[in-house]
Amino acid sequence: MKFAISYSTPFFGVDPDRITAYARHAEECGFEALYVPEHIALYPGAQVGAMAMPPSLPFGDPLDCLNFVAAATERILLGTGVLLLPYHHPVTLTKRLATIDQLSKGRMRLLTVGLGTLPGEAQAVGVDFRTRGRRADEAIQVLRLLWAGDDRGVSFDGEFFSFENLCSFPKPFGGTSLPIHVGGSSPAAARRAGRHGDGYFPGGSLTPDERAAQLELARSAASEAGRDPAALEYTRWGSMDMSEERVEGFARQGVTRIVVSATAPDLEQQREQMSAFARRFGIST
Template sequence: MRISTMIFLTDETLGPVQLARELEQRGFAGLYLPEHTHIPVSRKSPYPFGGELPREYGRTLDPFAALGAAAAVTERLILGTGITLVAQHDPIVLAKQVATLDHLSGGRFTLGVGLGWNQEEAAAHGVDWPRRRTAVRDRLAAMRALWAPEPTGYDSEFIHIEPSEAHPKPKGLRVLLGGAAGPKLFADVAGYADGWLPVGQDPAEHLPALRAAWTEAGREGEPQVVPYAIRPNADKVARLRDLGTEEAVFILPPAGADEVLRTLDDYAQYL
């Protein structure tokens, strides 16, 4: 099982260059970064994991810029978003960002996609909250049209793109969808993604439903399941390995170099 990591990189933590180098040298498989453009202070949207919203949510670095820096100093490390708030992006610009980072990293980029939880943040981007699931699906379809080998247009209720030259093209880009298990999410995974990023959920409990949705959609093979933001212990890691998990993403503290490197030293027992 490959062990990757995720972290809220901020202006107060260690930087992406140092972290990426340490991860690759120590044998970790990947680095995933979350995204929040800003956090309105109204706090109308409750923190989904309960309690006070952690400080790092309002201080996150832009994941594409930070992962670009990480790509420049590594050769093997998987670089991913966990997750990109696709509904908050112009799909033409996002398609270019994704393709460029994938190109510069030699095809190492994974696009983690999510619907988001902070309604006030999304509203500032003009997101129609009840229709954000449709917006994400629509934007991903438009982006895939731009990534097509030949100039391909896209028309929907919200987006019109003429057949266009749009290079570079991603190289076998992996798209993983995050969110709470359920029929709607699994239909979306089967409809436009390569797999699922579960957070705080037991993958084993939901695998039958995910596989059923995958088969119903006519997809071949198996959906990838990449358990995300895990706080590991021996029993938890053993269960994931017994499940046949190919990659798991451990959470790192949003801290300075000393604390993060101590955590990596502790996680090394699972490599």
């Protein structure tokens, strides 16, 4: 089992000293990766499920935060949980992600993308909320096409994006692509993960039976697309106080990675939580 940790910018803030201290301690504890969330813009009345989203929450840009963290760490992988893919132009995003991967020497490896649930956020960036699933599918194709292309250029003609003989450099560190994980708790997200993703990271409040059905849906979609369902990584949210029995239960469900987050407001207490978790599960390096 792999263990990663999330840094919640809306609750912990974007103070540079705090985020680097948090990331460095996570690295010292042996956590595989640091995840950062995204909201591009909020507004009064925004709500995700039953949770109201105060418009003053300081969501830092996840890729800028991860680039900053990369410069202050050596080994920890970089992840998004989740990047709102329909609200980014994939041509620009191709270069941003490859640049971070180059500068971090190959650590931008846990990109997780989702669709977003706030109609006002889509409207603010000029995206028809109803099309965001199709836009995301197309954007994944564009990212991989541009990463794989050479100096002769590649072309694409889709519903939302179109270009001819386009070249995008630099490439990801040591290769021609980056893993793309798919987040989301809907059946559509599970199918997207199977068809297009390297991993599936569902959130939401689902029953165990619903989670099992969606994992099976992701795997069957992978098989139908001619992809290896066994290669699909399965990431789940956990908690700092989770027991060994709970982790063993996740493993039986096919989970390959658990992401937790510190809950204490104080940095020193957060460090203590990370250290205790690392000792409990023997992940200290």
